[in-house]
Amino acid sequence: MKFAYYPGCASLAITKEYNATTLLIAEMLGIELVEMVRANCCGAALFNDQNRELNLTMSARIFAQAEEMGCDILTLCNTCLMVMSRAKKELEDNPEMLKAINDNLAKAGLKYNGDVKINHLLWVIIRDIGLDRIKKLVTRPLKGLNIGAYYGCHILRPSDAVVFDNPDAPNSLDNLISALGGTPVEYAGKTRCCGFQLDLVSPEIAHRMVGKRILDCKESGGECMVTPCPLCHINLDSYQGYANKLLGVKLDMPIFNLSQLIGFAFGLSVSDMEFSKHLVSPESLLKTKDLV
Amino acid sequence: MKIKVKIKRCDPMASGRCEAYIQGYDIKAKKGMTVLDALIWIKDRLDGTLAFRRSCRSAICGSCAMMINGNPKLACKTQILKEFEKRQEILIAPLGNFSIIKDLVVDLTPLWKKINKIEPWLNPVGEPPETGWIISREEAQRIDNESACIMCGVCNGGCNSQEGDPDFIGPSACAKSYRFVGDVRDGSKFKRLEKISREHGIWNCMRCLMCNQYCPKGVYPMTAIEKLRAEAIGEGIVDNFGVRHVDAMVESVRRVGRLDEAMYTFKSLGFLRAVGMLPLGIRLELHGKMPHPVIFPEIDGIEELRELMKTVEEKE
Ligand code: FES
Numbered sequence: 001m002k003f004a005y006y007p008g009c010a011s012l013a014i015t016k017e018y019n020a021t022t023l024l025i026a027e028m029l030g031i032e033l034v035e036m037v038r039a040n041c042c043g044a045a046l047f048n049d050q051n052r053e054l055n056l057t058m059s060a061r062i063f064a065q066a067e068e069m070g071c072d073i074l075t076l077c078n079t080c081l082m083v084m085s086r087a088k089k090e091l092e093d094n095p096e097m098l099k100a101i102n103d104n105l106a107k108a109g110l111k112y113n114g115d116v117k118i119n120h121l122l123w124v125i126i127r128d129i130g131l132d133r134i135k136k137l138v139t140r141p142l143k144g145l146n147i148g149a150y151y152g153c154h155i156l157r158p159s160d161a162v163v164f165d166n167p168d169a170p171n172s173l174d175n176l177i178s179a180l181g182g183t184p185v186e187y188a189g190k191t192r193c194c195g196f197q198l199d200l201v202s203p204e205i206a207h208r209m210v211g212k213r214i215l216d217c218k219e220s221g222g223e224c225m226v227t228p229c230p231l232c233h234i235n236l237d238s239y240q241g242y243a244n245k246l247l248g249v250k251l252d253m254p255i256f257n258l259s260q261l262i263g264f265a266f267g268l269s270v271s272d273m274e275f276s277k278h279l280v281s282p283e284s285l286l287k288t289k290d291l292v
Numbered sequence: 293m294k295i296k297v298k299i300k301r302c303d304p305m306a307s308g309r310c311e312a313y314i315q316g317y318d319i320k321a322k323k324g325m326t327v328l329d330a331l332i333w334i335k336d337r338l339d340g341t342l343a344f345r346r347s348c349r350s351a352i353c354g355s356c357a358m359m360i361n362g363n364p365k366l367a368c369k370t371q372i373l374k375e376f377e378k379r380q381e382i383l384i385a386p387l388g389n390f391s392i393i394k395d396l397v398v399d400l401t402p403l404w405k406k407i408n409k410i411e412p413w414l415n416p417v418g419e420p421p422e423t424g425w426i427i428s429r430e431e432a433q434r435i436d437n438e439s440a441c442i443m444c445g446v447c448n449g450g451c452n453s454q455e456g457d458p459d460f461i462g463p464s465a466c467a468k469s470y471r472f473v474g475d476v477r478d479g480s481k482f483k484r485l486e487k488i489s490r491e492h493g494i495w496n497c498m499r500c501l502m503c504n505q506y507c508p509k510g511v512y513p514m515t516a517i518e519k520l521r522a523e524a525i526g527e528g529i530v531d532n533f534g535v536r537h538v539d540a541m542v543e544s545v546r547r548v549g550r551l552d553e554a555m556y557t558f559k560s561l562g563f564l565r566a567v568g569m570l571p572l573g574i575r576l577e578l579h580g581k582m583p584h585p586v587i588f589p590e591i592d593g594i595e596e597l598r599e600l601m602k603t604v605e606e607k608e
Contacts (some may be wrong), residue, residue: 009551014581038593041550045499049534050519054604058545061600082501108596153452157501167505168363169378175493184527186364191454192498200540202496205456212455262437277579279511280599288311 001128003119004031004066005184007042008077010230014238017274018076018230021259022121028137028266029129033074039065042083043070043182044231045197053100059087060101062108072117074124076258078229079196082154082162084118086137089161121229122258125166126172130178139267141181144289147261148185148222150213152232153193167191173258181267187220189213194235204246210235211243214253223285224254226261237278254282265292295321297375301395302337308347313382314467315339321372328356328385333398333599344396351508352443361386364450365593366508387449389458403445406462410469410488417479431476440515444594445556447513459492463503463513466494466602470516494520503552513538515557515562534559546601549591554582 011019026033031163039062047055062084075081091098092114102111125134155175156167165172170191174184195209214236217225227233237255244251256264270292275282286292297319302312317334328346335342347353349368356367364387376382392396436476447463454460469488472478485602488494503513525535540559544552554573558566576582593596 011400011602012550014576016581034424038591040597041545043541043545044551046538049538049541050525051522051604052518053607054542054601057600057604058322061597062329062435093299104600107603108600144443153500153502157505159505168361168375179584191362192455193502195452195456195498198453198456198496200537200557202457203565205453205496209452238572238581253366269296277444277581279575285576 001030001124001179002032002034002071003074004069004071005035006039006062006066006073006075006080006269007035007045008075008080008230010234011076011217015230015233015257017259017277018233018259019125021257021263021273022076023269024272025259025266026269028263029125029133031074031124031129034069034071036062036069042080044079045083053097053104055083056097056101057104059084060091060105060112061110062106063088063116064105066116067113068110069133069245071194072119074119074121075114076121076228076230078152078154079231080149081118081120082157085089085161085163086158088116088118106268109113112173120164120228122155122176124245125258126176127264131175133245134176134179134262138180138265138290140149142177142261142265142266142289143181145285145291146221146223147177147182148187148220149177149219149223150194150217150225150227150232150236150255151191152227152229153191155228156191160230172238173226176258177226177261180261182261184219185217185222187217187291189216193230196231196235199235199239203242206235207246209241210239211247211249211251213248213249213285214240214243214251218253222253224282226258230257231246237280240280252280252285254278254280254285256282293321293355293373294318295372295382297334298373298381298383299334300383300396301342302392303394304392305394312359312392318533323373325372326368327358327360327365327370327375328607330372331367331384336567340485342396342406343394352442353362354442357444357449359388360451364388364446364506366444369508370487374428381603387445389449389451389454390445400445402458403443403448403464405460406465407443409461409523410465410472410484411480412468414472414475414478416477416595425477435471437510437512438467438474441467441471442458442509442513444508445507446506447511448503450506452497452500453496455493456498457496463486463491463497463517464521466497467511467513467516470520473520475554481523482527482529485520485527486529488520489524489529489532490535494524495532495537520533533560536562546598548589549594549597590596 007019098238159167177184195206296316299314302310302547304310345355347355350367386396386398497517540556545555
């Protein structure tokens with residue numbers, strides 16, 4: 001199983017622990033990840049606000065490189081997934097536009113044939129690896145841990161382009177939690193937004209969203225949360241302090257990224273999982289559950 | 293198939309407070325039955341006190357928007373068994389982000405006020421020609437999606453930005469605004485764009501895509517917001533944090549091929565607001581998360597990328 005690996009900008013910088021832990025579990029699962037070192041940033045949904053053709057060209061440049069590598073794309077980021085999937089669909093629906101974009105790409109010696117598939121790590125784990133194999137690799141079941149699956153937005157919507165879970169009632173991440181021995185928590189906000197895109201535009205609104213999502217999960221019995229998206233992780237973990245201040249609460253909610261939760265259940269060490277990179281440490285929670 | 297329909301109810305008019313409770317009704321759901329059919333049956337046979345809005349029963353009038361298993365939908369366009377299958381239960385609640393009048397009836401006044409704000413009428417460019425306006429197919433198609441809005445409020449009811457900021461102009465008013473901004477007969481494009489670029493306007497959409505996902509008429513409000521933003525930038529309406537955010541991103545990609553978070557944060561926020569984030573920056577640094585603020589490695593092939601961006605941008 002080989003993929004053109006597009007971790008996304010965040011996981012190469014501020015959430016670098018997501019990239020590092022992914023490489024560890026990929027090896028255990030036999031997923032070969034060939035990093036796309038020439039690939040550009042997808043634009044995090046911002047290119048469209050300036051120039052729709054630029055948005056499509058930037059995505060198509062990534063697709064063309066993946067085609068050259070002869071692999072489908074695997075990303076860690078919900079927003080990269082959505083931006084590229086939406087661009088792929090736009091190019092599929094509009095052959096004239098595809099031609100125009102390919103004219104642009106030709107100047108860089110590239111061509112997009114329309115064959116690339118874009119995957120999220122979560123999808124590959126559920127669909128290609130399968131939860132049975134995951135269960136067999138678990139050596140440290142997350143027993144007694146009540147975990148809120150936080151899907152976020154862009155791994156579900158728009159479902160005409162991002163096609164995997166049922167956007168109304170997703171269950172992939174919940175099922176994964178169960179397979180790892182944990183207990184998934186049902187709460188209302190799991191498919192709603194963390195506010196990331198307003199972090200630098202209207203920070204207070206973004207912080208309020210962070211607080212609301214975590215509070216909702218906590219009130220439903222969640223002791224920690226897991227997200228497949230590095231951007232959600234930045235908000236829920238790094239900005240939790242702002243949310244505490246704004247709402248006058250003490251949330252203290254550890255947030256795992258997808259690969260950390262899997263790797264930890266596979267028996268990898270706390271230091272390998274780089275929990276120390278989080279602003280809200282999960283270690284005392286894991287200790288009370290006798291998991292470390 | 294026998295199912296229990298759970299409905300979130302409350303009657304603030306009678307009690308003065310909104311103390312919501314869930315009431316269950318057992319019904320026999322048939323294939324093809326809509327949620328609205330079920331509600332009408334319940335009101336008819338089981339409980340005449342249940343309040344909800346409806347008129348056309350065919351997704352035209354826009355009266356029956358509500359939360360169905362947590363998502364905003366039209367009751368008359370949603371099949372109850374299909375919805376039941378997704379979660380093995382069905383919970384119907386009043387439309388989100390609005391205050392409740394009774395049961396499933398919400399107060400839509402804020403929706404009308406917001407739509408009113410964008411002047412939902414044509415401000416003609418000048419006297420219409422004697423022949424009347426002749427609009428080409430392409431010109432009409434530009435605002436085809438936005439023209440299909442039935443003002444049901446589904447998009448505002450699901451909107452995350454409106455949840456975080458009740459004054460946010462909202463996806464429905466944005467779609468309506470583009471319906472006129474994109475109309476060749478309208479003469480107030482600049483004024484419209486200038487107004488909707490202000491606080492609580494287009495730049496406060498957090499791109500959660502709820503509106504594009506759940507709009508029952510294919511209006512795609514978030515796409516309309518993207519088009520409004522591009523038009524506003526094109527008209528030079530750039531003095532706001534939203535545009536700085538976009539510029540910082542594009543510049544970062546041009547410089548290093550990807551997102552240089554430290555630089556991007558600094559440029560988006562401006563000096564003063566960025567200084568306010570220093571304590572967080574220090575904590576991030578202590579946790580080994582902080583990307584190096586100045587030297588950020590370029591991707592391989594950066595020259596080729598810059599050329600490509602230039603090619604596209606010069607086309608404009
Ligand atoms: S009753 Fe008219 S839209 Fe549902």
